[in-house]
Amino acid sequence: xxxxxxxxxALECVRGDKQLFSELSFSLEAGSLLHVHGPNGSGxxxxxRAIAGLVLQECGEIRWNGELVTQQQDEFNRELLxxxxxxxxxxxxxGYENLKVFANLSGSETSEHxxxxxxxxxxxxxxxxxxxxxxxxxxxxxxxxxxxxxQPSKLWILDEPFVALDVAAVELLLExxxxxxxxxxxVILTTHQEVAVEVGSLQHLHLGSSVRQH
Amino acid sequence: xxxxxxxxxxxxxxLAMRHRSDVLTTVFFFIIVVSLFPLGVGPDxxxxxxxxxxxxxxxxxxASMLSLTRxxxxxxxxxxxxxxxxxxxxxALIVLGKVLAHWIISGLPLVLMSPLLGLxxxxxGDELIMLMVxxxxxxxxxxxxxxxxxxxxxGLRGGGVLVSLLVLPLYIPVLIxxxxxxxxxxxxxxxxGHLSLMGAIxxxxxxxxxxxxxxxxxxxxx
Numbered sequence: 001x002x003x004x005x006x007x008x009x010a011l012e013c014v015r016g017d018k019q020l021f022s023e024l025s026f027s028l029e030a031g032s033l034l035h036v037h038g039p040n041g042s043g044x045x046x047x048x049r050a051i052a053g054l055v056l057q058e059c060g061e062i063r064w065n066g067e068l069v070t071q072q073q074d075e076f077n078r079e080l081l082x083x084x085x086x087x088x089x090x091x092x093x094x095g096y097e098n099l100k101v102f103a104n105l106s107g108s109e110t111s112e113h114x115x116x117x118x119x120x121x122x123x124x125x126x127x128x129x130x131x132x133x134x135x136x137x138x139x140x141x142x143x144x145x146x147x148x149x150x151q152p153s154k155l156w157i158l159d160e161p162f163v164a165l166d167v168a169a170v171e172l173l174l175e176x177x178x179x180x181x182x183x184x185x186x187v188i189l190t191t192h193q194e195v196a197v198e199v200g201s202l203q204h205l206h207l208g209s210s211v212r213q214h
Numbered sequence: 215x216x217x218x219x220x221x222x223x224x225x226x227x228x229l230a231m232r233h234r235s236d237v238l239t240t241v242f243f244f245i246i247v248v249s250l251f252p253l254g255v256g257p258d259x260x261x262x263x264x265x266x267x268x269x270x271x272x273x274x275x276x277a278s279m280l281s282l283t284r285x286x287x288x289x290x291x292x293x294x295x296x297x298x299x300x301x302x303x304x305x306a307l308i309v310l311g312k313v314l315a316h317w318i319i320s321g322l323p324l325v326l327m328s329p330l331l332g333l334x335x336x337x338x339g340d341e342l343i344m345l346m347v348x349x350x351x352x353x354x355x356x357x358x359x360x361x362x363x364x365x366x367x368x369g370l371r372g373g374g375v376l377v378s379l380l381v382l383p384l385y386i387p388v389l390i391x392x393x394x395x396x397x398x399x400x401x402x403x404x405x406x407g408h409l410s411l412m413g414a415i416x417x418x419x420x421x422x423x424x425x426x427x428x429x430x431x432x433x434x435x436x
Contacts, residue, residue, distance in 0.1 A: 054296055055436050078302040086293020090225075092232040097225075104221040105301040105308075131232075 005030055006051070006155060006186065011060035013046050020046050021207055024060070030154075030184045032201040033177070035191070042208030044190040045085070048157050051188065052082040078106070081153040083161060087144045091133035095119055095143040098132060099150060106151050118149040122172065137164040148176055156180060158189040218303045222311025223318075229288075230319045236281065241323045244277040248331045259336050266335035267345060267396030274324050274349060275385050278356040281320045282381070283374045285312060285364040286431065296435055305428035313361045313424065321353030337400075344399040348392040351412045358416075358423035359384045365430035387415060 005028060012022035020043030028034055036044050049055040051062055053069060053076070062069045069076045089098045096115055103110035119128055122142040132140055141164045148156065156177075162170050170193075177187055230237055251269045252262055289295035298308050328349050329342045337345065363381035367373035395408035 052300060054299060074302045074304075077300050080300060082297075082300055084293060084296065086296070088293040088297040090229060090294055091292065092229055093225075097228070101221060101225050102297065102301070105218055105298070105303055107218070107302060 005065060007061075007063040007066070008051070009061040009063070011047075011050065011062070012058040013043060013050055013055065014058045015043075015046060019058075022058075026203070026205060028186050028188070028203070029201070030186060031181055032186055032203060033181050034186075034188045034203045034205060036188065036205045036207060037190075038207030044207055045159055047207065048082070048159050048188060048190065049084070052080060052157050053077075054082075079154040080157065081147065081151055081155070082157040082159075083144055083147070084159045087132075087140050089132045089140060089143055092131055094129055094131055095124055095135070095146070096128045098143060099146060102147055103150050106153075108151060110150055114150060118146040119143070121149060122146045123169070138166055138169065141165055142169060145173060145176075148180070154185055156185065156187045156189075158187065160190055160192075162191050162193050215303070215307060218301075219307055219311045219314075222308055223315045226312055226315030227318065230315070236284070237319050237323070240277050240281045240320045241327060243280055244273050244324050245327060245331065247273040247276060249334065252334055262334075263336045263400070264397075266332060266337050266341075267348075267393040267400075269335070270328055270331055270345060270349075271352075271389050271393045274328075274353060275356065275382065275389060277324060278320055278353065278360060279378050279381065281316065282360040282364050282377055283367075285316055285361060286368050286434075287364075287373070290368050290435070295431070299432065299435060305431065306424035309361060309365075309427045309431070310424045313357050313427075316361070317354050317357040321349075321357055324353060325349045337396075341396060341400045344396050344405055347409070348395045348412065351409065351416055352388045352392045355388050355412075355416050355419045356385060358419040361427040362423055362430060365427040365434060368431065368434035388412065391415070 007027040009025050010022075011024040013020045024047070026034070036047060038044050046055055050057045053062075053073065064072065064076050064079070089095075090101075093101070096112075096119065099115045099118065100110070100112075103115065116125075116128060119125065122145060124139060124142055124146070127135060127139065132143060135143065141161075145161065161173060165173065177189075181187055248270055251265070255261060255265070286295060289298065299305060301308070325346060328345050332342045332345050360377070360381050363377045363384075366380065367376045370376060391408045391412045395405040395412070398408060399405040
């Protein structure tokens, strides 16, 4: 399948009065992974947030299936799973309740069993009934990542997903990512850690080489 | 769509149940502010009766301000707000769910408490019912309009004070017609006109405020 699903054309993002990147173009097809590299402050997070639609780009286009993302926001959001620096979890709710809320809002029919299975896969079987606030940093990250198993999204945007994870969890996440890419999914991720993500068709994007100060 | 709305309301109510102190602060603030007036003004029954509606209504406005800053701030701080922006549901619907939950938590208790507080001021039968009815129509408007202010000031330093400055002037029509209805009915005139106007304000706010808040949220999150 050659058709590019996600297409970025001449993207330019500005934070404050600093231009992070401009004339950025790339495309991503089904079954591929994009690893975004760059030093701190080079605009990796901004790029991911721009693709997710959380940050408005200065100029340029983001197309999904050949159409502008802004013209099909709901359809695009259905295909998108964005996990950022924040866990995006309510600390007073249990891991189960957190996942259930997002499963319900994303409109997918998710049974209790599936939610529990996802938590179990990420090694959280014993803390299903615990509020997220009593979990450790790594466990909180695992709860957030368990959403990957529950929502049938095609495009995963993961901002530093390996932070706070132990070796076993890193392996598990890599495994999950490999499976997703192998089944025709797309992943965009940033990480400073050297992790072997050699799966499917792998692309690298280096930000920060053309950072200019206005 | 309705499932998503229900899901949001239940989520926020569950969160509120695990933070009961927050809910109780609003109600006790309302009770204390209203109770301070008879103490300050003195035991002049006629005077108290005349100012009852105004006092209860102003206290309701202030009490609803109290919990407003947290409407979106908690979700913003822990990153769930940006996740809510990304779910495949209209953002206005999500906002409406949150506002509805906010009203159940902070508006409905005021409505239920108001007859008791009205008794302190010597209000009777019909006036008490009228006070309750105006609050029942008016407090959802407070939550709806307040959501716009809360969304606009999200993430700003000193957002709490700013919300009050932005939103309190918008509350003026509700205050005038709400307190006016009680006074009119106490004076033996019909309060139908006041109530119809409040109903119209509620419908207008219900139709427009979620969209305005949603637009403000998108700007604030960026």
